[in-house]
Amino acid sequence: MLDLYLFQLLNGLGLGMIYFLIAVGLTIIFGLLNFVNFAHGAFFLLGAYLCYTAVALTGNFWLALLIAPLAVAALAWVVERLLIKRIYHLPHTFQILVTLGIALIIQEASVLIWGPVGKHIAVPPELRGVLIVGDFIYPYYRLFLIGFAALIGVGLWLLLERTRFGALVRAGSESTETVSLLGTNIFRLFSLTFALGVGLAGVAGVLFAPLRGAQPFVGPEILGIAFVVVVIGGMGSFGGALVGGLLVGVVQSMMTSLWSQGASLMIYGAMAAVILVRPYGLFGRA
Amino acid sequence: MTDKNPLAVAKGHGHALLLLLIVSLIGLPLILPSATLATEILIFGLAALACNLLLGYTGLLSFGQGIFFGAGAYGAALLMIHLHWGMLGALVGAALFGALLALLVGALAIRRKGIYFVMLTLAFSQMAYFLAYTLSGWTGGDNGLLDVPRPNIEIAGHVLVDLADPRHFYAFVALLFLLIFAGALRVIRSPFGSTLMAIRENETRAAAIGYDIRHFKILVFMLSGAITGIAGALYAMLLHFAPLSNIDLMMSENILIMTIVGGTGSLFGSLLGAGAIVMLGDVLSELWPRWLMLLGVILILVVVFMRGGLWGGLADLVKRLQPSRALDAKTKETL
Numbered sequence: 001m002l003d004l005y006l007f008q009l010l011n012g013l014g015l016g017m018i019y020f021l022i023a024v025g026l027t028i029i030f031g032l033l034n035f036v037n038f039a040h041g042a043f044f045l046l047g048a049y050l051c052y053t054a055v056a057l058t059g060n061f062w063l064a065l066l067i068a069p070l071a072v073a074a075l076a077w078v079v080e081r082l083l084i085k086r087i088y089h090l091p092h093t094f095q096i097l098v099t100l101g102i103a104l105i106i107q108e109a110s111v112l113i114w115g116p117v118g119k120h121i122a123v124p125p126e127l128r129g130v131l132i133v134g135d136f137i138y139p140y141y142r143l144f145l146i147g148f149a150a151l152i153g154v155g156l157w158l159l160l161e162r163t164r165f166g167a168l169v170r171a172g173s174e175s176t177e178t179v180s181l182l183g184t185n186i187f188r189l190f191s192l193t194f195a196l197g198v199g200l201a202g203v204a205g206v207l208f209a210p211l212r213g214a215q216p217f218v219g220p221e222i223l224g225i226a227f228v229v230v231v232i233g234g235m236g237s238f239g240g241a242l243v244g245g246l247l248v249g250v251v252q253s254m255m256t257s258l259w260s261q262g263a264s265l266m267i268y269g270a271m272a273a274v275i276l277v278r279p280y281g282l283f284g285r286a
Numbered sequence: 287m288t289d290k291n292p293l294a295v296a297k298g299h300g301h302a303l304l305l306l307l308i309v310s311l312i313g314l315p316l317i318l319p320s321a322t323l324a325t326e327i328l329i330f331g332l333a334a335l336a337c338n339l340l341l342g343y344t345g346l347l348s349f350g351q352g353i354f355f356g357a358g359a360y361g362a363a364l365l366m367i368h369l370h371w372g373m374l375g376a377l378v379g380a381a382l383f384g385a386l387l388a389l390l391v392g393a394l395a396i397r398r399k400g401i402y403f404v405m406l407t408l409a410f411s412q413m414a415y416f417l418a419y420t421l422s423g424w425t426g427g428d429n430g431l432l433d434v435p436r437p438n439i440e441i442a443g444h445v446l447v448d449l450a451d452p453r454h455f456y457a458f459v460a461l462l463f464l465l466i467f468a469g470a471l472r473v474i475r476s477p478f479g480s481t482l483m484a485i486r487e488n489e490t491r492a493a494a495i496g497y498d499i500r501h502f503k504i505l506v507f508m509l510s511g512a513i514t515g516i517a518g519a520l521y522a523m524l525l526h527f528a529p530l531s532n533i534d535l536m537m538s539e540n541i542l543i544m545t546i547v548g549g550t551g552s553l554f555g556s557l558l559g560a561g562a563i564v565m566l567g568d569v570l571s572e573l574w575p576r577w578l579m580l581l582g583v584i585l586i587l588v589v590v591f592m593r594g595g596l597w598g599g600l601a602d603l604v605k606r607l608q609p610s611r612a613l614d615a616k617t618k619e620t621l
Binding site: 030035036083086087090092093094096097098100101102103104105107108109111112220221223224227228230231235261262264265268269271272275276279280 | 341345347394397398400401402404405406408409410411412413416417419420535536539542546576578579581582583584585586589590593
């Protein structure tokens, strides 16, 4: 029985790390660009589908793990340049609506390209099999998932805290005008940050694909979960996205063993509880 | 939200608008191939109008309208199936249920402002969907709620109006639409409505004057929930069916898109938006199942190029066609 809980706890951590990657991308974009990307779930979806195609073409999951997020980020960069750049001067409502439009287009295009039925993506051969410690059995892929996502998280933290680019993003989140006045091409920074944030959703989509496959209508569900994470953890906070993501992942995973139908319901219940007790999130300030 | 002077909306020509509406309500079934399609337009027009009260007049972007639409559909259907309530009772029940849920969602979501409010409405929309999915004993889950009746209007067992005829049902829905539209118009032009617009224009200032912002927001949320609930109930009666998709996030997004395409901040625009999207869906969904993609494109085009929506576009057109009158108005102003 205890093994089952440990199993679900580890599953929850893996799921939580995926939620962290999605939410932290959302948060970085919001921090600098000041709008919520409602196409985030759709880009996640695209990551999973591109992973499917890359694996189908090359037969190599590792190559897919590299190519698919880069392709998603590249598309995001183009979309930002062509479309989102034109609407920075408008109120946030309009920016949300444009990203909602993008989300619909990506979702429907995915169905057109890959069909309405989900695609299965195999676990890479190197990670098939299970780890056995005494009575405890755990799949390698899920362990890899936790480790890899943690690696990306550390890399991202170093990028934001230790590089010139990261310093600009952080400074821009405080005041885009000041950064712009100091001679930085702020629009280039916007494009790169949007691509980076969306690319993280793409990574999450690829990592998630061997677990649940690529499903055409998963976008809104992922978006909803990402919002729960940032509402709990607070928007614009790296640590908040991490703790919020892990919390939501673990709650969802633990609930699956207790009441499988209500697992999705419970994470929203958790969000409502946090809003009631601490309206500004666990780490938020008023 | 809009660039217009907020008072411009408050003045306007109320009687002309109602006359235009009455003409449209009479003309709609004559132009369209079926009364059922016309009824569907009015039902979504109601939902978009309710969404507009939030978005256009209070500046609240809600991704939760599907909650109230679905709740109205399920609520009315359950009242009619299990308790054998009549038409009017079911509609009142749906309105109350919608308002109650709006109170619950509103009380939580309104604790946060701006972007968080928007995200919370979306999260609650997802929650309502999973709730409806889980409570399959009541809602039928994935299969939806079947055999929803469409009761006639009766007095003491005597049938007053037979609503099984699609044309009669259209007339009934049109009358309801007219009443709710006129009511919404009154609300907007009341001091309550002016306060909502003050909140839209500058929330901090409205609070500084002494208005309890949260109180006003929750009230308009409940009003919107009630109207959307009625729309959901009528939709279930129209289809004789309450599918799970009624409470899906896509429903919230559809209602929002109709509102924006029609014109935010214009009640008549909501009917235009609903008409355009419902007709587009009616024509395209058979030919091209992925027509939602086009909806995404339309949404982006409207936001980038035509922020006033169809109503704003028509107003511009009328202005351009009557250059002399516009000039007259200008000269009058200078005089």
